[in-house]
Amino acid sequence: MVSTFPSLNTIDLSRIRLTIRNLQPQLVEWRRRLHQKPELGFQEKLTSAFIAEKLQEWGIEHQTGIAQTGIVAIIKGKKTGSQKVLAIRADMDALPIQELNEVPYKSQHDGLMHACGHDGHTAIALGTAYYLQQHRHNFSGTVKVIFQPAEESPGGAKPMIAAGVLKNPDVDAIIGLHLWNNLPLGAIGVRPGALMAAVECFDCTIFGKGGHGAMPHQTVDSVVVAAQVVNALQTIVSRNVNPIDSAVVTVGELHAGTKRNVIPDTARMSATVRYFNPELTGFFQEKIQQVISGVCQSAGAKYDLKYWSLYPAVINDVGMAELVRSIAEEVVETPLGVVPECQTMGAEDMSFFLQEVPGCYFFLGSANPSKDLAYPHHHPRFDFDETALGMGVEMFVRCVEKYLGGAD
Numbered sequence: 001m002v003s004t005f006p007s008l009n010t011i012d013l014s015r016i017r018l019t020i021r022n023l024q025p026q027l028v029e030w031r032r033r034l035h036q037k038p039e040l041g042f043q044e045k046l047t048s049a050f051i052a053e054k055l056q057e058w059g060i061e062h063q064t065g066i067a068q069t070g071i072v073a074i075i076k077g078k079k080t081g082s083q084k085v086l087a088i089r090a091d092m093d094a095l096p097i098q099e100l101n102e103v104p105y106k107s108q109h110d111g112l113m114h115a116c117g118h119d120g121h122t123a124i125a126l127g128t129a130y131y132l133q134q135h136r137h138n139f140s141g142t143v144k145v146i147f148q149p150a151e152e153s154p155g156g157a158k159p160m161i162a163a164g165v166l167k168n169p170d171v172d173a174i175i176g177l178h179l180w181n182n183l184p185l186g187a188i189g190v191r192p193g194a195l196m197a198a199v200e201c202f203d204c205t206i207f208g209k210g211g212h213g214a215m216p217h218q219t220v221d222s223v224v225v226a227a228q229v230v231n232a233l234q235t236i237v238s239r240n241v242n243p244i245d246s247a248v249v250t251v252g253e254l255h256a257g258t259k260r261n262v263i264p265d266t267a268r269m270s271a272t273v274r275y276f277n278p279e280l281t282g283f284f285q286e287k288i289q290q291v292i293s294g295v296c297q298s299a300g301a302k303y304d305l306k307y308w309s310l311y312p313a314v315i316n317d318v319g320m321a322e323l324v325r326s327i328a329e330e331v332v333e334t335p336l337g338v339v340p341e342c343q344t345m346g347a348e349d350m351s352f353f354l355q356e357v358p359g360c361y362f363f364l365g366s367a368n369p370s371k372d373l374a375y376p377h378h379h380p381r382f383d384f385d386e387t388a389l390g391m392g393v394e395m396f397v398r399c400v401e402k403y404l405g406g407a408d
């Protein structure tokens with residue numbers, strides 16, 4: 001069944017909303033089609049072929065094969081005035097998760113699932129491109145719609161930027177959204193500054209000296225050293241980071257040993273580090289190395305540490321966030337629906353685009369517990385209220401018409 005907007009009976013069906021309301025069945029159809037054929041990062045062949053087919057059908061200029069499977073569509077406004085270029089970014093990839101939803105549009109690819117809503121992002125971006133192509137007389141300048149591969153892993157934004165998607169014509173600003181089951185349908189999360197965290201990772205192996213569990217004095221116990229390291233790492237956020245700054249150090253993997261009475265030679269751990277403040281770049285790597293080195297030295301153990309940075313923090317431009325916030329108020333029709341307390345320690349490679357040009361990434365509430373559509377992202381039963389698709393298109397279209405208003 002096709003959803004309708006949440007408050008249809010109370011709203012003024014403005015020009016934009018009325019048109020998008022008519023587009024809703026298509027948005028749902030595209031999203032469900034994409035949902036049935038999920039593809040992992042840089043393998044989005046069916047997905048990008050579907051996007052290209054639609055853009056072709058609508059006569060929208062586009063380039064394919066950017067960073068393997070990425071696509072950029074270009075739509076030029078017919079109004080005179082601003083010659084600015086606004087980019088809209090959507091990610092297209094799925095996850096290696098077996099879908100547990102029993103729905104007619106269930107994933108047909110074994111072991112793969114659109115469990116984060118990127119199928120919805122692609123459908124929203126397609127709907128936006130379609131609408132803008134039909135309404136070029138309502139804006140000036142140029143809109144670039146960027147369909148990006150591999151957000152989940154290993155990151156498609158960076159190679160797309162390297163391939164020049166922000167150039168020729170040069171992009172002045174960028175917007176993007178994430179369907180968000182942490183917010184109810186009808187709410188929009190937007191704020192200036194940090195929205196999502198920087199993510200760094202490390203793998204560490206502790207080298208002790210194995211032996212008999214009953215004779216620890218003959219060994220260097222890698223289990224005890226690893227336990228001390230895990231504990232000591234927890235003091236970095238609590239004792240070394242300014243309490244005003246949020247940060248997380250999570251050791252999510254710890255492996256050692258094969259038998260209760262054998263002290264193992266080695267212990268391995270893997271961890272993730274999150275923070276908002278870009279001034280902390282480099283701090284955790286140095287401090288974590290110091291802690292591990294100190295603990296190992298005191299125990300007579302050795303270690304091997306591999307540390308790397310994945311994505312920087314998603315930092316919204318103040319002006320662009322204000323633009324999106326003001327539009328969000330129009331779309332949800334009440335300032336109460338606009339949620340500034342929406343920061344998360346989750347990460348997103350939209351951050352690379354935001355490092356290049358000012359922009360705003362925002363969360364589009366998509367949970368609807370009354371329809372059992374409230375499972376968290378990356379859960380095998382994740383799904384969202386498709387009413388949000390039309391709201392996403394409305395957000396983007398209104399942003400375009402406000403940013404590239406031009407002259408009448």
Ligand code: NI
Binds near residue numbers: 116117118178
């Ligand atoms: Ni996602």
